[in-house]
Amino acid sequence: MDSKIFNLKSKLEVYKAMTGGGNFADCPVRDVIQGISGKWSSLLVMALAEKPYRFGELRRLVPDISQRMLTQTLYDLQRDGYVHREVFPTKPPSVEYSLTDLGRSMFAPLQMLIQWAELNHDAVREARATFDASSRA
Amino acid sequence: MDSKIFNLKSKLEVYKAMTGGGNFADCPVRDVIQGISGKWSSLLVMALAEKPYRFGELRRLVPDISQRMLTQTLYDLQRDGYVHREVFPTKPPSVEYSLTDLGRSMFAPLQMLIQWAELNHDAVREARATFDASSRA
DNA sequence: CAGCATCCAACAAGATACTG
DNA sequence: CAGTATCTTGTTGGATGCTG
Numbered sequence: 619m620d621s622k623i624f625n626l627k628s629k630l631e632v633y634k635a636m637t638g639g640g641n642f643a644d645c646p647v648r649d650v651i652q653g654i655s656g657k658w659s660s661l662l663v664m665a666l667a668e669k670p671y672r673f674g675e676l677r678r679l680v681p682d683i684s685q686r687m688l689t690q691t692l693y694d695l696q697r698d699g700y701v702h703r704e705v706f707p708t709k710p711p712s713v714e715y716s717l718t719d720l721g722r723s724m725f726a727p728l729q730m731l732i733q734w735a736e737l738n739h740d741a742v743r744e745a746r747a748t749f750d751a752s753s754r755a
Numbered sequence: 756m757d758s759k760i761f762n763l764k765s766k767l768e769v770y771k772a773m774t775g776g777g778n779f780a781d782c783p784v785r786d787v788i789q790g791i792s793g794k795w796s797s798l799l800v801m802a803l804a805e806k807p808y809r810f811g812e813l814r815r816l817v818p819d820i821s822q823r824m825l826t827q828t829l830y831d832l833q834r835d836g837y838v839h840r841e842v843f844p845t846k847p848p849s850v851e852y853s854l855t856d857l858g859r860s861m862f863a864p865l866q867m868l869i870q871w872a873e874l875n876h877d878a879v880r881e882a883r884a885t886f887d888a889s890s891r892a
Numbered sequence: 893c894a895g896c897a898t899c900c901a902a903c904a905a906g907a908t909a910c911t912g
Numbered sequence: 913c914a915g916t917a918t919c920t921t922g923t924t925g926g927a928t929g930c931t932g
Contacts, residue, residue, distance in 0.1 A: 650875065
């Protein structure tokens with residue numbers, strides 16, 4: 619993995635990257651972030667980061683996803699190059715999904731965010747409770 | 756900042772954290788991620804990571820956000836404890852928004868993802884083009 | 893200046909039924 | 913098994929007009 623991913627830039631530079639330097643319509647960072655900020659995308663990437671899974675296995679692994687959303691999210695992830703789809707011509711057919719190199723490299727920074735969330739969800743919940751309490755006052 | 760944020764856990768453990776270990780309805784990680792995965796949340800956090808801004812300044816800084824969404828997103832960020840809102844009783848009133856300590860600590864992993872996106876958006880665009888080309892065939 | 897209230901369009905997502 | 917197709921619903925976000 620390219621270590622340059624974690625070289626810090628100035629905050630302003632990062633912000634400019636996000637806004638596309640004023641070109642808001644076609645901003646590369648927004649474009650990429652959009653693709654992984656769906657309700658199920660990050661979850662499926664994390665599942666596949668463990669090991670490859672078949673369609674039905676993913677369904678059982680994430681019981682609250684609908685078939686439609688599983689199909690569509692996997693399709694989008696495949697289109698963006700994060701996921702590889704391999705069909706085995708058995709009868710009935712089986713399809714295996716796995717992360718590509720690009721998908722694995724994306725998993726690294728994503729994992730940082732997940733871990734932050736895990737460590738700080740108590741603080742967030744407490745902030746919400748405090749905020750709501752003083753709102754009612 | 757707590758360095759434990761970046762201690763790697765096993766991929767399976769991270770996945771379990773995301774799914775709430777089977778308790779999908781009240782999963783801490785999903786809960787936190789939801790709050791920052793909105794269309795404007797990360798963008799505003801990045802803007803405020805540079806320095807505090809007033810309402811009107813943020814509007815000019817992000818010209819394609821509507822007033823409604825700016826108000827609402829700032830409200831949500833404040834409720835979750837990422838943003839501090841300070842009213843100066845001038846006439847007319849001015850309101851300054853700034854990141855809290857929690858907001859700043861969240862900005863760090865977020866920045867990693869932004870930088871990954873910036874470095875890899877070409878690969879994603881290429882993957883899309885290749886995929887769409889073979890889809891038409 | 894910094895909002896709030898209202899209405900409306902667009903899209904994301906769920907439910908259900910059917911197929912190679 | 914691994915999808916597709918269709919319909920319906922819920923949420924997000926934008927436009928506009930008004931206020932302390």
